[in-house]
Amino acid sequence: MAAAGTTEQRYDHKEIESKWQERWARDGLYRVRDDDPRPKWYELHMYPYPSGDLHIGHWYAMSGADVHARFRRMQGYNVLHPMGFDAFGLNAENAAIQRGIHPYRWTMDNIKHMREQLKSMGTIYDWDREIITCDPSYYRWNQWLFLQLYKAGLAYRAHAPVNWCPSCVTVLANEQVIDGLCERCDTPVTQRDMNQWFFRITRYADELLDHSKMDWPDRLNTMQTNWIGRSEGVEIDFDISEHGLKEKTLRTFTTRIDTIYGVTFVVLAPEHPLVDALTAPERKAEVDAYVEAARRQTDIQRLSTDKEKTGVLTGAFCVNQLNGERVPILVGDYVLLTYGTGVVMGVPAHDQRDFEFATRYGLPIRVVVAPPDWDGGALAEAYTEEGAQVNSAEFDGLPSADGMQRIAAHIEAQGWGHRTVNYRMRDWLISRQRYWGTPIPMIHCERCGTVPVPEDDLPVVLPEDAEFLPTGESPLALHQGFVNVECPQCGQGAKRETDTMDTFVDSSWYFLRYTSPDTHDRPFDPEAVRRWNPVDQYTGGVEHAVMHLLYARFFVKALRDLGLLDFDEPFVRLFNQGTILANHQKMSKSRGNVIAPDSYVETFGADTIRCYLMFLGPWEQGGDWSDSGINGMARWMNRVWELAQRDARQLDDFPRDEAAVRDLKRSVHKTIRRVTDDMERFKFNTALAALMEYTNSLNQAWERKGIVSEDWNDAVEKLLLLLAPLAPHIAEELWERTGHRRVGAGLKSSTKLDRHQLSSVHSQSLPDWDAALAADDVVTLVVQVNGRVRDKIEVPASVSEDEAKATALASQRVAAHIEGKQIARVIYVPGRLVNIVAR
């Protein structure tokens, strides 16, 4: 007995769902064949991290993707909709430290469990193509691809200040730092100087800005564009030869070269390599203290925009070569080493930060671009708009936009600098000081330097007997058997690289591996990739906008340039589904607010949960989880179950009535059209609403009589076909129960499917609609007077404009509202309304 208030199932969902899941697997219904003659459709959903349990958010995301993939399949495509696991990552390693379970076992146990859960959803994944990234057969190709990128100069090692998460005890890519906090654990990130491996994604910055070859949401394109942050400007040298250093100039970057005559100081980033050399002996103590303090700050402290701009004088000077003026050099922490050249020319009159800085330290403020109606006096704040050049020697009087060009040309002619482009995006830092990731296949030899592991020696396998201690040291670095190695070049003792790769490397090409997961001699079979890629439809959460989606695009472009691929973009279409929240918060294990689907599946079955989730609202919207409406979906499933199994022969006792048949057909064809359009656009909520309306109208048609069994059975068949992508089990069971055991309906005979496969509802084609049959022959015309509804009249759909207007004007209800008024105009919208404008 169900609990009070819970809808009782009229059918045994457990029995039919397990029956069909087993039979589909046995018949290989969802096995994807490369030799299928139908046009291909690659529909991919972002693979999950194997955290251990599928929560309701996974169901929401995966159900929508599965519905759409099934829909395409029934539209006649050979659909590849694969699934796998993003199996490397910190959780597994933390479990090892905390509970002594080896990351491999922890991960594989989770995968085993999650795979079963995914199967219980009734998805069409072809498990023969599953990918598990922590398997050496997968990650060896991470290593191989790394070596190709290294050979091409796209992977390099550099000593650089990097983001460090003290809690995860590893470095992070810029993309993984959110508001100065670690993306994973919200710990404030600090800076460290370390030798690290990078991928040269910046080489592709301009191409990554081009979204014209894809059909992506504008929002996504904007996010990537903002992230890349292209800005055009000029690099200009300031003369520091008076200090007698090896470096004779100090290079700065500016987007406002028109303000060059307004430079009254120059500021170095605290980490700038010339800080020490330029600092005068008497200033050393103060500068050292300042630099030290800056380095100790976290990013959030340092990058806080409302913090006062601080700095110290170095005692050194440089010369602005345009006017020969000597200006002081300072160190200030508002200057970032990682952007531009790490040196800023201070133009306080025309940059608000410089203005605040100059005001605080009493540095001169000289206007060189005049604001409109400027009286020549001091400014209250920086003027950052365009204007006329003043105090700018021979450029005086020019509009600053022209000044910009002329001054840049002058500087280039003099050899003091050149026009250039800067990007906010940095190279992708892929080193991680952790165990559970792909070992970077490099060896450090004292004699030969950094030497790649020969391709024949791949994979570099993670040692199984590593020790997981809560010390923060990488288990690989402590593992002597792993570290000590012969140099492949000179044969002498050498040290293995102990950093592992960011897991985003794995996901940057997994969509290639799905096409040929068993290929052993290369990362993917070029033929298979050519057949399936690029991905036609990618779905997943928007949180990957500037990480995974940018990295994968970079990979494809780099592999293309290596001759491994012949297309430019990995994902042609992209759709971001929304997130299911729990009490307005993102669901996560650490918050402890994860909603498990298990008990709902137990009570209502997978079909009902899938449909309920899809019915909540538009798929892109997500929303707060509530189970308050789930009974309604269960109730509807029961109604479908009952309705599809009625014995239609009793209808034959009544005479066939053409009007009733026509109305039923109209309902059938309108529904096919609506559901098809909605599914196409991921509007599963309105597709379901259309199906619900359809079952309501089928009920009415049954009550009304006048249709015969043939009409009814045809209408029910259409219902099952349209329902199949959403509720695959019940649709299949009812398909069988309504006598559809025949072979081959709607499938081309050349496909190599056996009779079990062909008899499945999921092997049928979606029905087509007939516009003539879907058309109304009577329409309701709304009659308005001055825009307010006053009457509704039924007219034939073929009504002419004159007839419609005449009928509207003849309405009694209208008469009362136009009495004593002049009719100024009558507006007619065909098939919809007549609006009488009366004054």
Add this chain to the structure above:
RNA sequence: GCCGAAGUGGCGGAAUGGUAGACGCGGCGGUCUCAAAAACCGUUGGGAGUUAAAUCCCGUGUCGGUUCGAAUCCGACCUUCGGCACCA
């Protein structure tokens, strides 16, 4: 601060220039039942009006505008969410 999206009944939402509230939940009334649950039928934005109806008015965050007609387009503002943010 800049850029973008959103704001509609008690609730999830539908309608993207033409009947606001499709579809569903919940509520209310009824049928069945000893009773309940389930199921089924009816009803359900607010107000005025009437024995009952007809009918009328108000209503899509706020205020204005464009239009014969605005949830929808435009302007300003408020709120929420997302992105970027000392990027020179």
